[in-house]
Amino acid sequence: MLRRSFITLAASAAVLAGAGTSGFAQEETIKLGASAPKSGPLAGGAAMTHWPNIQLWMKEVNDAGGLKVGDKQMKIELVEYDDKTSGEEAIKNIQRLATVDEVDFLVAPYSTGLNIAAAPAIARYGYPQIATTAATDGVKEFAERWPNSFWMLGTSTQLANGIVDTISKMKEKGDIGNKVALVNVADAFGLELIGAAKPALEKAGFEIVYETSYPLGTQDLAPVISQAKAAAPDAFIAFSYPGDTFALTEQAQVQGFDVPVFYTGVGTAFPPFAKRFGDAANGIMGIGGINSSDENVKGYLDMHKADLGSDPDFWASATTYAGLQILGQAIEKAGSLDKAAVVEAIKTGTFDTVIGPVSMPNNVNEKVWTVGQWNNGVFEAVAAEGMPVAAEPAKKSGW
CATH class of the missing domain: 3.40.50.2300 (Response regulator)
Known part of the structure; x- marks a missing residue:
């Protein structure tokens, strides 16, 4: 014991x-x-x-x-x-x-x-x-x-101005016209960006030919793309979250919505986005980007x-x-x-x-960094404030 x-x-x-x-x-x-x-x-x-x-x-x-x-x-x-x-x-x-x-x-x-x-x-x-x-x-x-x-x-203003400045440069070069389709998810993120983008677009001489918003979590975005396509814009801009970013892009591909500038929001920069759309992702723009060099x-x-x-x-x-x-x-x-x-x-x-x-x-x-664009598997920054960018923006050519 x-x-x-x-x-x-x-x-x-x-x-x-x-x-x-x-x-x-x-x-x-x-x-x-x-x-x-x-x-x-x-x-x-x-x-x-x-x-x-x-x-x-x-x-x-x-x-x-x-x-x-x-x-x-x-x-x-x-x-x-x-x-x-x-x-x-x-x-x-x-x-x-x-x-x-x-x-x-x-x-x-x-x-x-x-x-x-x-x-x-x-x-x-x-x-x-x-x-x-x-x-x-x-x-x-x-x-x-x-x-x-x-x-x-x-x-929001920095990010909105990024895409507005980008397409303004493209318009000045003669790459695109002045018609824009504008879409946003109806939460704090989308509402603020649309609020900053609209006056900036109008000041830059763009005509908003189609505009709509949708609730967070919306599954069927086919009507949005259908109506945007019918408006025949030169640029499609969507301030979207990942689920809708993928859905909007899928519908654009399905419906053959060929537009020189196709821009979506959060999720565009995700590697699975490039994997999902393959070569068709080339030329797609979105929020952010990086300078991989x-x-x-x-x-x-x-x-x-x-x-x-x-x-x-x-x-x-x-x-x-x-x-x-x-x-x-x-x-x-x-x-x-x-x-x-x-x-x-x-x-x-x-x-x-x-x-x-x-x-x-x-x-x-x-x-x-404010705007990125897919180019052969890398989402490179094409617009920024106070940061170096990786490339100049280019038109998207088909799906």
């Missing part, structure tokens, strides 16, 4: 001794929370852009031994939830991550609408919100209302392919990864897990990222 007790006590002592060395080190982790779609209309986009880059960044950080926080080297663990493409669910998840899971930091939600919906809750708990998949003209107002929020993907971007593309076995999307993926790099570098700069100190570090710092140096003194990244 005494021997058995001694063995038990000795074993317990060994465990406690281990807890003071390697076991204790394992407990020194940064708990990261993430809430984004795994179901609902935006699940496909999040699966392409959001979740893989969290995995990639965590792998790179943890493989390197973690983040240096003061005199500690701290690895990262993830707590994640499905917001079901619902603002209400996103808010509940943020509250749970903050109060039940007690995470140290959050990854910003996916999409414009969910970032805006969750912003008050994120601010309430003091977390830095680095929004990398939200495009809105409200960034300056939001940054003032929620000083913990940072906006990296550009404004840039060494930073090229390194990111190679890393994504090597570590995850797939290509990223050729727009917001790199920005999403860059946002996580900024969070990590800001934590190291602050030297602690104090959220307010990290917010201040983001406000005042310049960060080395896969999209180049990024600083956000007014909580907004103003250097963005």
